Amino acid sequence: MQRLFTYILAKLIGLYINILSYTSPQKALRLAYKYFSNPREGRLLKDSLPSVLKEAQAGIVTHNDFIFQTYTWKGNDTKVLLVHGWESNAARWKLFITYLKKAGCTIIALDAPAHGLSSGTEFNIPQYAEFIDIIVQRERPQYMVGHSLGGATALYYQSHYPNTILQKLVIMGAPCDFNSILHNYIGLLSLNSNVFLLLKKHFFDHFKIKTEEFSGSLFAAKIKIKGLIAHDRNDKTVAFKEGKKIASAWPKAEFVETKGLGHSMHDDKLYTKIYSFLFDSDSADK
Structure with missing residues (x-):
């Protein structure tokens, strides 16, 4: 019943935006972009944080009037940065953190814009990458692990902020083409071509993004460090072919296919594989 209600609501919202696209295009754009970029889940309350985050050293970083939250589990000089995805937060790494602690490394996670305890109402990849760059330049992690849109942001980051700090990058369940994300959204709300063109123009005007050129495969082609890409055959959120692309x-990435994990990709076997890739030099140099 809840799924049916959500489906009907999405179509009604889409119908309203379609009508506005003829009578008030800018209002239609504002609404369409709001529903596209404003996460509805993933927020946290400071007074009721998940236990795994309570164990960390919390930090606050300000950047261009934004505040974003960081969490650090202190260890040795080897550092891993964890980058979560859409409608999530740093707590999604709870299971993986138990594996990383075995290595004795320092673990750093952050809440994306408009997620967790970070400020803002809008999520976009360029801004998320700015946040990541501040952490990378300050903490100098050797490794980064990103899930879903966090993985896509990690690809964008390493392509647009090339550096010699990061040595290995792990991407899990990440979408490849921005156009695919946009078309999925258009289909979900049954938005018309007017709205589609308005959104494309907005992305170019505000972020200099040409949607057809904003692609994980184009970003990945520029990356020189070693990578591990994991994607599940049964991922219903991000198609398996996106990971393959x-x-x-x-050039330097290994692809790992999983089955039955869905989009979350929480799995002992996979986490063991990632652990080996990051910390076993023999495995990493093959």
């Missing part, structure tokens, strides 16, 4: 463009 990224892998085919990344």
Whole structure:
């Protein structure tokens, strides 16, 4: 019943935006962009944080009037940065953190814009990458692990902020083409071509993004460091072929296919594989 209600609501919202696209295009754009970029889940309350985040050293970073939250589990000089995805937060790494602690490394996670305890109402990849760059330049992690849109942001980051700090990059369940994300959204709300063109113009005017050129495979082709890409055959959120496209463009990346994990990709076997890739030099140099 809840799924049916959500489906009907999405179509009604889309119908309203379609009508506005003829009578008030800018209002239609504002609404369409709001529903596209404003997460509805993933927020946290400071007074009721998940236990795994309570164990960390919390930090606050300000950047261009934004505040974003960081969490650090202190260890040795080897550092891993964890980058979560859409409608999530740093707590999504709870299971993986138990594996990383075995290495004795320092673990750093952050809440994306408009997620967790970070400020803002809007999520976009360029801004998320700015946040990541501040952490990378300050903490100098050797490794980064990103899930879903966090993985896509990690690809964008390493392509647009090339550096010699990061040595290995792990991407899990990440979408490749921005156009695919946009078309999925258009289909979900049954938005018309007017709205589609308005959104494309907005992305170019505000972020200099040409949607057809904003692609994980193009970003991956520029990355020189070693990578591990994991994607599940049964991922209903991000198609399996998206991961394959990224892998085919990344010269130094290994592709890992999983089955039955869905989009979350929480799995002992996979986490063991990632652990080996990050910390076992023999495995990493093959």
